[in-house]
Amino acid sequence: MKLSKRISEIPPSGTFKVLALSKKLEREGKEIIHLDVGEPDFDTPEHIKEAAKDALARGMTKYTPSAGMFELREAIAKSFTERNIPTSPEEVLVTPGAKHAIFCAMITVLDPGDEVLIPSPCWTYDGIARVAGVKPTFIKTSKEDGFRLRADDVAEKITSRARMLVLNSPNNPTGAVLEKEDLVGLLDLAVDHDLWILADEIYDRFVYEGRHVSVISFPQVRERTVYINGFSKTYAMTGWRLGYSIAPNEITEKMIKVQQATTTCPPPFVQIAGVAALKGSQECVEKMLREYSKRRELIVRGLNSIDGIRCAKPAGAFYAFPNIEELGIGSSEFCERLLNDAGVATVPGSAFGPHGEGHVRFSYANSEKNIERALERMKESIEHWG
Numbered sequence: 001m002k003l004s005k006r007i008s009e010i011p012p013s014g015t016f017k018v019l020a021l022s023k024k025l026e027r028e029g030k031e032i033i034h035l036d037v038g039e040p041d042f043d044t045p046e047h048i049k050e051a052a053k054d055a056l057a058r059g060m061t062k063y064t065p066s067a068g069m070f071e072l073r074e075a076i077a078k079s080f081t082e083r084n085i086p087t088s089p090e091e092v093l094v095t096p097g098a099k100h101a102i103f104c105a106m107i108t109v110l111d112p113g114d115e116v117l118i119p120s121p122c123w124t125y126d127g128i129a130r131v132a133g134v135k136p137t138f139i140k141t142s143k144e145d146g147f148r149l150r151a152d153d154v155a156e157k158i159t160s161r162a163r164m165l166v167l168n169s170p171n172n173p174t175g176a177v178l179e180k181e182d183l184v185g186l187l188d189l190a191v192d193h194d195l196w197i198l199a200d201e202i203y204d205r206f207v208y209e210g211r212h213v214s215v216i217s218f219p220q221v222r223e224r225t226v227y228i229n230g231f232s233k234t235y236a237m238t239g240w241r242l243g244y245s246i247a248p249n250e251i252t253e254k255m256i257k258v259q260q261a262t263t264t265c266p267p268p269f270v271q272i273a274g275v276a277a278l279k280g281s282q283e284c285v286e287k288m289l290r291e292y293s294k295r296r297e298l299i300v301r302g303l304n305s306i307d308g309i310r311c312a313k314p315a316g317a318f319y320a321f322p323n324i325e326e327l328g329i330g331s332s333e334f335c336e337r338l339l340n341d342a343g344v345a346t347v348p349g350s351a352f353g354p355h356g357e358g359h360v361r362f363s364y365a366n367s368e369k370n371i372e373r374a375l376e377r378m379k380e381s382i383e384h385w386g
């Protein structure tokens, strides 16, 4: 039977090979230290879990409105208004994970054949774009420049079909955080070329250097911005599937139609957990930030002490993205060797768009003890490659 053209265009997951190998090794009884997964090792804070349990006990097990429960939309809007970013609940769409919010945004504002500009190395925006029938155009950011995204580089890639610019800050996998001066140039460019902006700031609470400046704080681009965030990273809730978008009312209304036609709504008890996360003490987030900060120092120092590996300090998120070119092997081979020889799972840079090769992503959302063990094992193993 014939399959759709679209499905053949969706890129295979670049992490598949390493993931399959690590599963095989684990089945054989080998202990693997996971620095591959992009999720916090912390448990979801207790008060958030309690709120969900209580909601279940109260029988909150039915559909909610497709836009999400008003209580949660209101709590999200309030959390921005309190930061001097006036936001109304009607601008908020609650989705089962930020990824789905990105999909809803692309389906709503782009047509098949339109182009979306994606800074690369990048997270899987290209996969989502392909599902939406949209063509990704990659813009190279490089290690020499701290993976900063420059307006001039974006301008060079703008064609008559370009309709959306993705801004992901802090960035997965590079950890780069957009500085205000870069951001202003990029936003001007979006206005000049009439581009939608997809601002994915899911790691905004994990910034170690400088201050995070949000795209949504610039009123001049608010009408063309779909802002994305969620609970997965901030509150260690990856498996709960809860994210959201903020966009002008009329765009949110259209995005709701996509949610109605696909997932209907996130589970009500999960949404209640989201309300508890936002209204409760934020000390749990501060605590995670302090832990990540220590781990960041540890992993960057450790990686730089290994011959052939060079690692800049990531300004945000929880990934180190060192360069491994001096070792003279590709990133996939590096990850396979590391997994086989040292039992350390990482993700090849080649999984992060066309400009990720030469690098490897190490997630430091793992304990200091495990990071130390992984570094020791790596050091010993890599010394014997040759």
Ligand SMILES: Cc1ncc(COP(=O)(O)O)c(C=O)c1O
Pocket: 038, 096, 097, 098, 099, 100, 123, 168, 171, 172, 200, 202, 230, 231, 232, 238, 242, 243
């Ligand atoms: C940059 C970025 N955006 C969005 C997501 C998706 O998050 P969610 O779990 O809310 O779908 C991730 C998850 O890894 C991510 O790294």
